[in-house]
Amino acid sequence: MRYSLLVMSREATEAEIGEEAMAWGRAAFDAYAKSLDSAGVLISADILQPVAAATTITVRDGALKVQDGPFADTKEKLNGTFVIQVPDLDSAIAWAEKCPGAQYGAVEIRPSAIVFSDGSWHQVD
Amino acid sequence: MTDAATRAEEVARSSYGRLLAVLATPTGDIPAAEDALADAFERALASWPTAGIPDNPAGWLLTVARNRLRDLYKSSAHRTSTELEDTHTVLDNLDLEAIPDKRLELLFVCAHPAIEAAIRTPLMLQTVLGFESAQIAVAFAVPEPAMAQRLVRAKRRIRVARIPFVIPVLADMPTRLPAVLEAIYGAYAIDWQGVAGETIRESMSAEALYLATILAALLGDEPEAFGLVALIALSLSRAKARENGVPLDEQDTNLWDADLIAQGEAALRQAHGYGRIGRFQLEAAIQSAHCARRDGQPTDYVALRKLYTALVGIAPTLGARVSLAAAIGEDDGPEAGLAELDRIDAPRFQPLWATRAHLLSQLGRTEDARAAYEKAISLTTDEITRDRLRARAGE
Numbered sequence: 001m002r003y004s005l006l007v008m009s010r011e012a013t014e015a016e017i018g019e020e021a022m023a024w025g026r027a028a029f030d031a032y033a034k035s036l037d038s039a040g041v042l043i044s045a046d047i048l049q050p051v052a053a054a055t056t057i058t059v060r061d062g063a064l065k066v067q068d069g070p071f072a073d074t075k076e077k078l079n080g081t082f083v084i085q086v087p088d089l090d091s092a093i094a095w096a097e098k099c100p101g102a103q104y105g106a107v108e109i110r111p112s113a114i115v116f117s118d119g120s121w122h123q124v125d
Numbered sequence: 126m127t128d129a130a131t132r133a134e135e136v137a138r139s140s141y142g143r144l145l146a147v148l149a150t151p152t153g154d155i156p157a158a159e160d161a162l163a164d165a166f167e168r169a170l171a172s173w174p175t176a177g178i179p180d181n182p183a184g185w186l187l188t189v190a191r192n193r194l195r196d197l198y199k200s201s202a203h204r205t206s207t208e209l210e211d212t213h214t215v216l217d218n219l220d221l222e223a224i225p226d227k228r229l230e231l232l233f234v235c236a237h238p239a240i241e242a243a244i245r246t247p248l249m250l251q252t253v254l255g256f257e258s259a260q261i262a263v264a265f266a267v268p269e270p271a272m273a274q275r276l277v278r279a280k281r282r283i284r285v286a287r288i289p290f291v292i293p294v295l296a297d298m299p300t301r302l303p304a305v306l307e308a309i310y311g312a313y314a315i316d317w318q319g320v321a322g323e324t325i326r327e328s329m330s331a332e333a334l335y336l337a338t339i340l341a342a343l344l345g346d347e348p349e350a351f352g353l354v355a356l357i358a359l360s361l362s363r364a365k366a367r368e369n370g371v372p373l374d375e376q377d378t379n380l381w382d383a384d385l386i387a388q389g390e391a392a393l394r395q396a397h398g399y400g401r402i403g404r405f406q407l408e409a410a411i412q413s414a415h416c417a418r419r420d421g422q423p424t425d426y427v428a429l430r431k432l433y434t435a436l437v438g439i440a441p442t443l444g445a446r447v448s449l450a451a452a453i454g455e456d457d458g459p460e461a462g463l464a465e466l467d468r469i470d471a472p473r474f475q476p477l478w479a480t481r482a483h484l485l486s487q488l489g490r491t492e493d494a495r496a497a498y499e500k501a502i503s504l505t506t507d508e509i510t511r512d513r514l515r516a517r518a519g520e
Contacts, residue, residue, distance in 0.1 A: 017270075020259075024268045038508055090473045091503035098506045103267050 002043065002112040002124050003092040007080040009105025011050055028100035029080075036084060036095065043083040051077050076105060083112075129173035132182060133166055140183040141255035142339075146227035148190055150290040153234075155252060155280045157197060158190070165190035187224060228253055229343040230290040232336075236304040237288045244279045245304065246311035251276060253339070254332055264315060264329050306353050306405060309336045313357050330361050341392070351396035352406030358389030359412035370509040378419040386416060404440040407432055411448075426455040443469065447476045451483075459484040475504040479514060486517075494518075 014022055029047065036042035051070040058065050070077065080101065086092050089109070096107040114121045141162070148158035165186045179185040234240075235248040247265065250256045262272035282288075293301040313333035334357045341350035362385035366376035393413055396406045411432045418424055433449035446469050454462020462484045471477055482497035498518035505511045 021268050021270050024262075028266070028268075035506065035508065039506070039511065087499065087503045090500075093473065094475075094504045094506055100268075104271055 001088060001092070002083065002085050002115055003089075004110045004112065005082040005084065005092070005096050005099060006078055006108040006110060007082070007099060007101035007105060008076045008078055008108060009101055010075065011077045011079065013050075025100060028103075032098065032100055033082075035098070036082065041084045041086050041091075041095065043085055045080075045082045047080040048078065050079075079105075127174050129178055130170055132178050133169045133173065136169075136182040136186060137166060137255060140186075142228050142231065142253035143224060143226055144183065144187055144190065145252055145255070146231040146290075147187065147224055148194060149252075150227045150230060152198075152284075153287055153290060154284045156277070156284075157194060159252075161190040161193040161197065162186070164193050183224065226343065227290065228339060229292055232305050232309075232340060233293060233301060234283055234288050234290055236301075236308045237283075238301075238304065239286055239288060240279055240282065242304075242308075244275050245308035246315070247272065247276060248279055249308055249336060250312060250329065250332060253336060256332075302347065302349065303404075305340065306349055309333055309340060310353060310357070310405070312336060313360065330357065330364070333357050334361060346399065348396040348399035348401050349403040349405050351392045352403055352409050355389045355393035355396060355409035356405050356412060358385045358392060359409055359416075362386045362389065370507075370513050372513075373415050374418075374424055381416075381419060386419075389413070390416075402435070402439075404436065407436040407439070411436070424455075426452055430456045443471050443474050444476065447474070447480050451480050454480075454484050454487070459487040463488075473504065475501055478504060482514075482518070 017025070033042065033045045036045070054068075054070045056067045056069065056071045058067075082095075082099070084092065084095060086095065089111075092109050092111075096102060096109050099107050101107055112124050115124055116122075144162055145155070145158050148161060149155045152158075168189055169182070169186060173179070231252055232249060235252060236245045240248065247258075247261045250261050250264075251258065258273040258276050259269045261276075262269040265272065310333065312329045315329060334354070337350065337354045337357050341347070341354050344350045362382040363373065363376060363380075365382070366378070366380035367373075371377075389409065390413060393406065393409050396409070411429060414425055414428050414432060430449070430452040433445060433452050436445045437449050447466070450462050450465035450469070453465045463481065466477060466481055466484070469477060478497050478501035482494050482501055485494035485497055488494075495518060498514055502511055502514050502518070505514065
């Protein structure tokens with residue numbers, strides 16, 4: 001099964017977080033990604049820029065509408081994703097528990113429904 | 126480093142908890158006591174190099190810190206800290222032994238039911254042993270600001286809720302003592318699984334042994350406290366043999382630490398002398414039973430099974446139940462072990478799957494064993510454990 005681990009937490013600037021905590025975060029996420037990688041379960045990992053850098057568009061009303069900022073204005077924001085391939089939810093939970101983001105935020109585990117690869121959509125096994 | 130600085134550091138290490146406990150007991154205000162003590166250490170560093178190291182450094186520090194606290198409580202905005210009187214004269218006959226030892230009260234405060242279980246161990250490490258929150262954060266793999274904030278919150282709670290600095294009455298001991306024992310054991314068994322495969326299992330274990338020793342000495346006649354000393358000492362004796370995740374029954378017994386084993390066995394004998402069995406004594410006895418291998422004896426699975434049965438009777442943790450199943454598997458054969466495992470409903474517990482895989486492969490049920498190994502591997506985020514499981518699975 002493929003799962004996205006969605007790392008949610010309150011957004012803070014580097015200055016607010018402080019150098020020490022930033023250093024901790026860099027080291028912890030580095031170790032985390034490497035450990036997912038060496039277990040052979042990592043598909044991709046992204047740490048996102050702050051929502052201030054986000055742009056949301058829609059053509060829902062017929063014409064392109066471009067809006068500054070995120071789709072939903074929530075207190076806790078999505079700030080990173082880890083896509084992993086593991087046998088089942090138990091294993092996904094075991095990995096999510098080790099995610100550094102879980103220490104200060106929360107990790108939503110979302111199973112993939114279908115994935116696109118080799119030129120077409122596939123059901124995930 | 127100057128002599129004075131070295132001496133101040135020695136005093137800090139050996140008497141920090143005693144001084145802090147005495148300072149915080151009257152008001153329950155740990156942060157104020159910490160500040161006053163930090164201030165006293167600072168003054169020591171400033172004054173000892175010129176004025177000389179006092180005969181009784183701990184008493185000197187206590188008096189300076191007490192004065193500081195008194196100032197704090199008396200002072201309003203217009204009153205800044207007054208010059209202290211010459212503290213040497215006050216203290217010449219006050220040595221550390223004369224200072225009442227309030228660390229036991231402090232340990233019970235740290236493990237009070239009103240304090241969240243997860244912060245009890247860090248609180249003990251900070252207040253009794255004087256660790257900085259940054260060091261504790263590293264040990265627990267938590268960001269430093271998060272750990273600092275949790276500690277501050279817990280200490281505020283102790284003050285505002287006015288958790289009393291007292292030793293629980295005898296009637297409350299059966300409910301209050303296990304929390305203290307467990308928090309101390311927590312310093313030994315921090316969930317160490319580092320995510321990068323690098324596993325820092327032992328970094329606070331010596332401190333855990335020290336805390337357990339303090340507790341046992343201060344309680345005096347509590348078998349479980351000695352049981353805890355025994356358990357930590359015996360577990361710690363295998364530290365070197367355990368490197369790279371070698372399980373107990375495969376360890377090179379030459380790498381076991383004989384001094385720690387002796388300390389553990391002595392504590393265990395002392396505990397048994399009271400004739401009241403408990404969880405930590407049983408866990409220590411299990412560790413002790415494995416020592417037989419050091420003398421060239423085979424592991425006594427019959428004894429282990431009895432011990433695990435007793436342990437599950439009083440503390441049916443998942444770990445103990447799985448270990449009992451494994452011991453039954455060794456004693457009565459893998460079928461019986463599997464039957465015992467089937468009674469445990471914990472599909473996400475990794476040791477259960479590792480044990481199941483081992484028993485299935487002993488039965489020659491290769492396909493089922495492979496599936497169980499796969500499941501155990503999928504639940505393992507620690508690289509060393511995963512490699513061992515893969516090797517066992519024959520991958």
